[in-house]
Amino acid sequence: MDYHWDWQFFFQETDDGLKYYEWVVSGLGWTTAVSLASLAVALLLGSVLGVMRTTPKRWLVAVGDTYVDVFRNVPLIVQLFLWFFVVPELVPQQMGIWMKQDLPYFVTAVVGLGLYTAARIAEQVRSGINSLPRGQRFAGLALGFTEWQTYRYVRLPMAYRIVLPALTSEAMNIFKNSAVTYAVGILELYFQYKQIIEKTSQVLEITIVVTLAYFILAFVMNRLLAFVEKRTRVPGLITGTGGK
Amino acid sequence: QLTGTLQKIKESGTITVGHRESSVPFSYLDADQKPVGYAMDLCAKVVDAVKSELKLPNLQVKYQAVTSQNRIPLMQNGTIDLECGSTTNSVARQQQVGFSVSYFITSVRMAVRKDSGVKDIGDLNGKPVATTTGTTSDALIKQNEKGRSIDVRNIYGKDHADSFLMVESGRASAFVMDDILLAGLIANSKNPANFAIVGPSLRDEPYGVMLRKDDAPFKALVDKTLVDLMKSGEAEKLYTKWFMNPIPPRNVNLNFPMSPALKAALETPTDKGVE
Amino acid sequence: MIQIKNVSKWYGSFQVLTDCTTHVAKGEVVVVCGPSGSGKSTLIKCVNALEPFQQGSIVVNGIAIEDPKTNLPRLRSQVGMVFQHFELFPHMTITDNLAIAQIKVLGRSRDEAVNKGLKLLDRVGLKAHAGKFPGQLSGGQQQRVAIARALAMDPICMLFDEPTSALDPEMINEVLDVMVELAREGMTMMCVTHEMGFARKVAHRVIFMDRGAIVEDAAKDDFFGKPRSERAQSFLAKILQH
Amino acid sequence: MIQIKNVSKWYGSFQVLTDCTTHVAKGEVVVVCGPSGSGKSTLIKCVNALEPFQQGSIVVNGIAIEDPKTNLPRLRSQVGMVFQHFELFPHMTITDNLAIAQIKVLGRSRDEAVNKGLKLLDRVGLKAHAGKFPGQLSGGQQQRVAIARALAMDPICMLFDEPTSALDPEMINEVLDVMVELAREGMTMMCVTHEMGFARKVAHRVIFMDRGAIVEDAAKDDFFGKPRSERAQSFLAKILQH
Amino acid sequence: MSDFDFSVITANWRFLAEGLRYTLQVTVTAMTGGIILGTLLALMRLSSIKPLQWFAAGYVNFFRSVPLVQVILAFYLILPLVLQFVTGRMIPIGAENSAYFTFTIFEAAYYSEIMRSGIQSVPRGQIGAGYALGFTYSQTMRLVVLPQAFRNMLPVLLTQTIVLFQDVSLVYAIGATDFFGAADKITQRDLRPVEMYTTVAVVYFIICFVLSRLVKRLQARIAIIR
Ligand SMILES: Nc1ncnc2c1ncn2[C@@H]1O[C@H](COP(=O)(O)OP(=O)(O)OP(=O)(O)O)[C@@H](O)[C@H]1O
Ligand SMILES: Nc1ncnc2c1ncn2[C@@H]1O[C@H](COP(=O)(O)OP(=O)(O)OP(=O)(O)O)[C@@H](O)[C@H]1O
Numbered sequence A: 001m002d003y004h005w006d007w008q009f010f011f012q013e014t015d016d017g018l019k020y021y022e023w024v025v026s027g028l029g030w031t032t033a034v035s036l037a038s039l040a041v042a043l044l045l046g047s048v049l050g051v052m053r054t055t056p057k058r059w060l061v062a063v064g065d066t067y068v069d070v071f072r073n074v075p076l077i078v079q080l081f082l083w084f085f086v087v088p089e090l091v092p093q094q095m096g097i098w099m100k101q102d103l104p105y106f107v108t109a110v111v112g113l114g115l116y117t118a119a120r121i122a123e124q125v126r127s128g129i130n131s132l133p134r135g136q137r138f139a140g141l142a143l144g145f146t147e148w149q150t151y152r153y154v155r156l157p158m159a160y161r162i163v164l165p166a167l168t169s170e171a172m173n174i175f176k177n178s179a180v181t182y183a184v185g186i187l188e189l190y191f192q193y194k195q196i197i198e199k200t201s202q203v204l205e206i207t208i209v210v211t212l213a214y215f216i217l218a219f220v221m222n223r224l225l226a227f228v229e230k231r232t233r234v235p236g237l238i239t240g241t242g243g244k
Numbered sequence B: 001q002l003t004g005t006l007q008k009i010k011e012s013g014t015i016t017v018g019h020r021e022s023s024v025p026f027s028y029l030d031a032d033q034k035p036v037g038y039a040m041d042l043c044a045k046v047v048d049a050v051k052s053e054l055k056l057p058n059l060q061v062k063y064q065a066v067t068s069q070n071r072i073p074l075m076q077n078g079t080i081d082l083e084c085g086s087t088t089n090s091v092a093r094q095q096q097v098g099f100s101v102s103y104f105i106t107s108v109r110m111a112v113r114k115d116s117g118v119k120d121i122g123d124l125n126g127k128p129v130a131t132t133t134g135t136t137s138d139a140l141i142k143q144n145e146k147g148r149s150i151d152v153r154n155i156y157g158k159d160h161a162d163s164f165l166m167v168e169s170g171r172a173s174a175f176v177m178d179d180i181l182l183a184g185l186i187a188n189s190k191n192p193a194n195f196a197i198v199g200p201s202l203r204d205e206p207y208g209v210m211l212r213k214d215d216a217p218f219k220a221l222v223d224k225t226l227v228d229l230m231k232s233g234e235a236e237k238l239y240t241k242w243f244m245n246p247i248p249p250r251n252v253n254l255n256f257p258m259s260p261a262l263k264a265a266l267e268t269p270t271d272k273g274v275e
Numbered sequence C, D: 001m002i003q004i005k006n007v008s009k010w011y012g013s014f015q016v017l018t019d020c021t022t023h024v025a026k027g028e029v030v031v032v033c034g035p036s037g038s039g040k041s042t043l044i045k046c047v048n049a050l051e052p053f054q055q056g057s058i059v060v061n062g063i064a065i066e067d068p069k070t071n072l073p074r075l076r077s078q079v080g081m082v083f084q085h086f087e088l089f090p091h092m093t094i095t096d097n098l099a100i101a102q103i104k105v106l107g108r109s110r111d112e113a114v115n116k117g118l119k120l121l122d123r124v125g126l127k128a129h130a131g132k133f134p135g136q137l138s139g140g141q142q143q144r145v146a147i148a149r150a151l152a153m154d155p156i157c158m159l160f161d162e163p164t165s166a167l168d169p170e171m172i173n174e175v176l177d178v179m180v181e182l183a184r185e186g187m188t189m190m191c192v193t194h195e196m197g198f199a200r201k202v203a204h205r206v207i208f209m210d211r212g213a214i215v216e217d218a219a220k221d222d223f224f225g226k227p228r229s230e231r232a233q234s235f236l237a238k239i240l241q242h
Numbered sequence E: 001m002s003d004f005d006f007s008v009i010t011a012n013w014r015f016l017a018e019g020l021r022y023t024l025q026v027t028v029t030a031m032t033g034g035i036i037l038g039t040l041l042a043l044m045r046l047s048s049i050k051p052l053q054w055f056a057a058g059y060v061n062f063f064r065s066v067p068l069v070q071v072i073l074a075f076y077l078i079l080p081l082v083l084q085f086v087t088g089r090m091i092p093i094g095a096e097n098s099a100y101f102t103f104t105i106f107e108a109a110y111y112s113e114i115m116r117s118g119i120q121s122v123p124r125g126q127i128g129a130g131y132a133l134g135f136t137y138s139q140t141m142r143l144v145v146l147p148q149a150f151r152n153m154l155p156v157l158l159t160q161t162i163v164l165f166q167d168v169s170l171v172y173a174i175g176a177t178d179f180f181g182a183a184d185k186i187t188q189r190d191l192r193p194v195e196m197y198t199t200v201a202v203v204y205f206i207i208c209f210v211l212s213r214l215v216k217r218l219q220a221r222i223a224i225i226r
């Protein structure tokens, strides 16, 4: 293999004055920012949708189901392009111009990734709630809780505990999926990976470094949620095998 | 005794030509998804030369689409034997691959919407400027005398079409790129009259056929073929065919006359790369 | 206290309750029995408005529950209910299980709620377990906590849905003892159960259901003396064999 | 036929079997009983080499199963085994359940295997169900199929691990009847069961286990007449109460 | 920009259809290969031989932690180097072929986790019953355990396959012409992104939606059989 190894290039200066390793670091920063922000959006929206799909109200269920159907059945990359190129042309012109000129790309990317992931989280939250005995809801109602209170105090706390392992892999996934946001101009890790390959052609070195970086991100997330899981474990109860 | 690429071609009985899929009019797919273009025509001549050199009239020609990210690795690892696209011959790239004599000289300029009021670099201060991944427009702008005090916001399209779309849709005030590519994009847009290529040349860049590094016999063959075409006037005919006439797939005419720099390059062919 | 009038209910096209009419007076203990699937749980859930019904009317403490203007959470908070599978909240300590509804529904202060809860916990003999989680208690203990939880709301009547049928034999009595005591204190109770010993001891009336309909509704002594329907006779014979 | 000598087995540091020694002669029916967790299932699984053991020796039909050179699949194919939860293969029809091992292990032709299977299915009274899947049969029917499946391999002896304890009361007898018939025909059988009626009817010897050890090993009449250990006495008292 | 120009779709439908065919080919190949490889990995993971367990666990965890789009690019660039190292010759493989390989390897990690829980969902007694009838390990797995695991997990396997089908769109990153890649290339040349991406989204939606409905019905069927 006449491959020319060169680990030094990480410390070479690029034409924008930064060193290559600084590109990697800045990419890592954007990846983390996009992922965490999207995760927040996804958790919030996904929970709301998941809850909607378990209510007795038919139309709420229909809205939730439709959302999940739409957002799960179109590839993420296509969704990002839609948000970026198509949606601004469909809204009123003033708003379209605002979206194109003033709305940071970061926001578009976070919305795209967040809404996509929300569909998956909604599935999990729903299956978590449905896996609880129906009697739990009745017990809450019988004590005089409103429907919302049974969610707030009785069903959601258990449902989240049950699906935490599944949420953990979703949270790890979001770091990986965030790589696709390079396509809408986010200067995250995969963008820098491509950029560095193009500039230096030192494929192996940069692949090793970037792979490791993604690995660490996912691993940290995993440990973090494992800690949460441990902290919220209910004595005398065996949970931990949530829906897929 | 053959060596390098020629030996590989002889042994395998095939030559693999790397091409781009949307570098109009150098190398792109026509309506039947076949690679065509100015660079493809030039390369066809090179392939003919290889056939007669190796006495392989039945040499099999394979085409392999490449992207700006993978063209260099693919050349290095032997997937392609020559690349006919719109690849700038730069000193940095010469560390990795070889180049033929230049067959085109492009100037880095900018495309703007006519109604945007941007006419020169000076108008860009504080504005978003689109570039395609791999180049940094602010560095180029700053290299220019008039652009020294200018601050722009870089935004990145994943490819030229995306970058151009940013200008078209009003996301970016300008798209800084090789002028010929800008001309191609404008000609293909819905309303070509809305756009203009403006400003001084930020940099001149030569395009060359990409080869493997340190493969003198093959490079000599390629260079000789190209130089012959330039000397015989054949190259200029091909230029007219692709740059001054309607081209497939939609019969758009780029109307892009030969620049003085290119005329000079065809008269005195060179494989010197830019810094 | 509870009036049930001509109640019918369907799941889709399947009729679960057919024209059920009965009542429970203040201080009365009524036992509901019948074969599996006969609609006992459904009927008792209707009383608490946990299940909607399509025809008829149920009035609890003067309030018609089928009236759309009725504040159902408020009504339910006044009616205590105990389930077959206890339905304690597994992620809360026993103390929190007892206190949460008092705080969130009745608006009591946390101190007040906890005090009240602990007092009732003591009454069912489980004071020592206040800090534990439901999963750490036996079934019989959990069911006693569930009764205490319902009592903490100061209910005007109590509904039981087979409170002992998910328990191991040796735990049944510890739960029945609590229920007997409650009945003796004059609590209005409607009880789905197959424990005929309990019925004999404290019930005033026994209702026998079959296929969604109330087949017998008789004073205790009449019921055990000479049940009229053949279905009730054969049911009693089976149950009492145990 | 079966010799068990000083067998001990540990799960980690927990000793499940302690120095067990016994034997089953050809044509003999031996019933194994004892409280839950006493190691009955483990012992019978060791006989079939489904569980490894760390000390002692088991010889089946002259072959030492702890010998690493023993061809275990071959040995197991000669010993029929029936499990508490039937363990029919749910994705195959009854016919395929009966035929598959004959074909894949004994190398019989498909026709031969199916014929043999149907004959045995007839014997356990289920010929009409040949084309069904296990999930479509009742528990008692499934267990009878499981016995037929074991018999289809022409076993030299049969092992049963609580074959009736997962069944509803009314199905127990249909399975026991098959087993009694089998015993009367002279099949060598080792049977973990709490059905003392069955033991009384056909067993030659009864083994009582407690905490991994064989506490009693006596002829049937001796066992039911005057069990020696206190543990066995109290166990028998509980069991026979039913 | 209200003047939509859908002629770009009609003029290029053949190219798009070709792309869709390739997408389906990659999906089917990676599904078949991934399930086979994934099953082997799952068996390794559940075996009692420690090194096999470690290998399988490492494999699965590695591929589940790395972005697919990066794996696609990396494999595409590195694979030829590896082949050259092994064989001493330059073996061009091309973007299209590289994708078959990458997706099979990558999806195997996901399928293996599904098959693992499928195998674990088969009651242990079934294995005992298999052995008791005289089956060997491989017969017990082939005849008893895997058919049931596969059946139990069929809906989940199909759901993963829908995800795979969507993920094939990422091969555009190496310039391969799948359905999305074809759309992307036409967009580059003809500059009609709005029309193109809208159409692409609708096509993906219809295919995936129909498939996921089928999965739901299958799930109901299986629930009844069990
Ligand atoms: N959500 C539901 N959807 C459809 N049918 C239902 C539903 N819940 C209950 N049923 C049916 O309604 C009938 C009455 O059910 P119910 O639970 O009230 O019976 P039950 O008398 O309490 O029986 P058990 O002694 O088994 O608790 C049963 O046939 C049951 O199958
Ligand atoms: N795989 C295992 N790992 C650890 N301990 C086990 C395992 N299998 C069984 N045991 C323990 O070994 C002991 C004997 O189990 P075994 O199943 O042989 O009892 P048994 O007499 O058949 O009881 P039962 O009547 O409940 O079937 C029990 O205490 C059990 O908990």
Ligand SMILES: [Mg+2]
Residues within 6 Å of the ligand: C040, C041, C042, C161, C162
């Ligand atoms: Mg009930």
Ligand SMILES: [Mg+2]
Residues within 6 Å of the ligand: D040, D041, D042, D162
């Ligand atoms: Mg056992």
